[in-house]
Amino acid sequence: MSIGGATRFELSEADIPTRWYNVVADMPSPPPPPLHPATGRPPDPQDLLAIFPPDLVEQEVSSERHIAIPEPVLDIYRLWRPTPLYRARRLERALETPAHIYYKYEGVSPAGSHKPNTAVPQAYYNRRAGIGRLTTETGAGQWGSALAFAARSFDLDIRVYMVRVSYGQKPYRRLMMETWGAEVVASPSTLTASGRGTLDRDPDSPGSLGIAISEAVEEAASRKDTNYSLGSVLNHVLLHQTVIGQEARKQFDLAGDYPDVVVASCGGGSNFAGLAFPFLGERLTGNAPKETRFVAVEPAACPTLTRGIYAYDFGDASGFTPLMKMFTLGHGFVPPGIHAGGLRYHGDSPLVSKLVADGLVEAQAYGQVGVFSAAVQFARSEGIIPAPESAHAIKGAVEEALAAKRDGAARTILFGLSGHGHFDLAAYEQYLSGALQDFELPTAAIDQALKELPAVDRA
Numbered sequence: 197m198s199i200g201g202a203t204r205f206e207l208s209e210a211d212i213p214t215r216w217y218n219v220v221a222d223m224p225s226p227p228p229p230p231l232h233p234a235t236g237r238p239p240d241p242q243d244l245l246a247i248f249p250p251d252l253v254e255q256e257v258s259s260e261r262h263i264a265i266p267e268p269v270l271d272i273y274r275l276w277r278p279t280p281l282y283r284a285r286r287l288e289r290a291l292e293t294p295a296h297i298y299y300k301y302e303g304v305s306p307a308g309s310h311k312p313n314t315a316v317p318q319a320y321y322n323r324r325a326g327i328g329r330l331t332t333e334t335g336a337g338q339w340g341s342a343l344a345f346a347a348r349s350f351d352l353d354i355r356v357y358m359v360r361v362s363y364g365q366k367p368y369r370r371l372m373m374e375t376w377g378a379e380v381v382a383s384p385s386t387l388t389a390s391g392r393g394t395l396d397r398d399p400d401s402p403g404s405l406g407i408a409i410s411e412a413v414e415e416a417a418s419r420k421d422t423n424y425s426l427g428s429v430l431n432h433v434l435l436h437q438t439v440i441g442q443e444a445r446k447q448f449d450l451a452g453d454y455p456d457v458v459v460a461s462c463g464g465g466s467n468f469a470g471l472a473f474p475f476l477g478e479r480l481t482g483n484a485p486k487e488t489r490f491v492a493v494e495p496a497a498c499p500t501l502t503r504g505i506y507a508y509d510f511g512d513a514s515g516f517t518p519l520m521k522m523f524t525l526g527h528g529f530v531p532p533g534i535h536a537g538g539l540r541y542h543g544d545s546p547l548v549s550k551l552v553a554d555g556l557v558e559a560q561a562y563g564q565v566g567v568f569s570a571a572v573q574f575a576r577s578e579g580i581i582p583a584p585e586s587a588h589a590i591k592g593a594v595e596e597a598l599a600a601k602r603d604g605a606a607r608t609i610l611f612g613l614s615g616h617g618h619f620d621l622a623a624y625e626q627y628l629s630g631a632l633q634d635f636e637l638p639t640a641a642i643d644q645a646l647k648e649l650p651a652v653d654r655a
C-alpha cells in the first residue's frame with residue numbers, strides 16, 4: 197500500500213550552518229560557574245589551558261550568541277553534512293497515531309553518530325594551538341571513533357580510554373578507532389596511577405565514563421605535548437552540536453511544519469542540546485510559532501535528570517575536574533552495564549541541567565527492554581537500525597505519539613536519531629532472544645554516592 201507524501205527533507209551544501217548557536221546568550225539566567233575544588237572560586241583559565249587549547253577555553257566561557265565555524269572545519273563537515281530530516285510515515289502508520297513524527301539522522305557521519313560535529317572542531321583547534329596528541333574517554337565507542345576520525349583529519353596522535361564493559365561488548369568499535377590510527381586501552385587501566393586512590397582498579401569493574409575521564413585527564417595534565425578532549429557535557433561541546441538543530445529548523449521550513457515537542461537522548465547532554473537549543477532559542481527570544489516542549493530521555497539505570505540532585509559535583513570519578521553545578525547521581529556512582537554505554541554518565545551538562553532546573557526542559561527515564569522494543573519497531577518500519585542511545589529518543593517519541601493517539605489530537609514530534617547501531621548488534625541479539633533484562637533502579641548505590649558529594653555544595 198502506498199503511503200504518499202514527502203519522506204526526506206534535504207538541504208544542499210550551501211545550507212550547512214556557518215555559525216554555531218550559543219544558548220547562553222538567550223537563557224533567562226546563566227548557569228552558575230564551575231568552581232575550583234580547593235578555592236571554591238571559578239578556576240583560573242590557566243588551569244584549563246593545561247589541558248584545552250585557547251580557542252576552546254574562550255568558547256567555554258563565551259556568552260556571544262553566534263560563533264563563526266572556521267573554514268577547515270566546514271571543509272570536513274561537508275563530507276556528511278547537511279544530514280537528512282525524515283518524516284517517519286511508516287512508524288506513524290504502525291503506531292496508528294495522528295502525530296507527525298520527524299527524525300534528524302546523524303548516523304550518516306563517518307563515525308556513525310553526531311559526535312564528529314564537535315570532534316572535528318576540537319581536533320582543529322588543538323592542531324592550531326600546536327598540540328600533537330590527544331587523550332579522551334569513550335563509553336560505547338561512538339565518541340572515541342569520532343575523535344579518532346577527527347584526529348586523523350588533522351594529523352594528531354590519540355589515545356582512547358574505553359570503558360571496560362564496552363571494550364568487551366564492542367570489539368568492532370575498537371577496530372574502527374584503530375583503523376583511523378588511535379591507540380585504545382580498556383578503562384579502568386593500569387596505565388595511570390591516581391594519587392587520590394579513588395579510582396576503581398577492580399579488574400572485574402565494568403568501568404564508567406567518570407573513571408575513564410579521570411584517566412584521560414590525568415594523562416593529559418601530566419604531558420606538555422598532550423591535550424584532553426571531551427565528547428559531551430562542556431559548553432563548547434554543546435555549542436558545536438548546534439549545527440544539528442539549525443539544519444533541522446531549515447528543514448522544517450521545507451516541510452511546512454514546526455515541532456510541538458523535541459525529544460533527544462541525553463548522556464552528557466550534547467546530543468540533546470545540539471538538536472534542541474536552536475528551537476529553544478527561538479522560544480526564549482519570542483520567535484517560535486509554538487510553545488514547543490523539550491524532552492531529554494535517559495536510561496532508568498542511570499537516571500541523572502530524573503533521580504539525581506542539582507548540586508556541585510566533579511565531572512570525573514576521582515575529582516580531577518573543576519566542580520560543576522549539574523544534575524548528578526554522585527561522581528562515585530558506577531551505573532549498571534546497560535547497552536547504551538554513551539548514556540552511562542553520573543552527571544549532565546551544566547547548561548542542560550540549568551534548563552531542567554528552570555523548568556524549560558523536561559526529562560524522562562526508560563528501562564532498556566522497552567527501549568529496544570521501540571528500536572526494533574522503528575527498524576521494522578523505517579529501516580534504520582538505531583544505536584541503543586538513540587533508541588531512548590525513539591522510545592520517548594513513541595510515547596509522545598501514543599499520547600497524541602489517546603488524546604485524539606495531532607502533534608508534531610521531532611526526535612534525534614543520533615547514530616546507527618551497526619556495531620551494537622550483540623545487544624539486539626540479546627533482545628531478540630529474550631535474554632535482555634532491565635536493571636533494578638540502583639537506589640542504594642545512588643544514595644551512597646550522593647552522600648559523598650563535595651562539601652562546597654552545602655556552603
Ligand SMILES: Cc1ncc(COP(=O)(O)O)c(C=O)c1O
Nearest residue numbers: 338428463464465466467538615
Ligand atoms: C549514538 C549516541 N547518541 C547519544 C549519545 C548521548 O550523548 P550526549 O553525551 O551527547 O548526551 C551518545 C553518547 O555516546 C551516542 O553515542
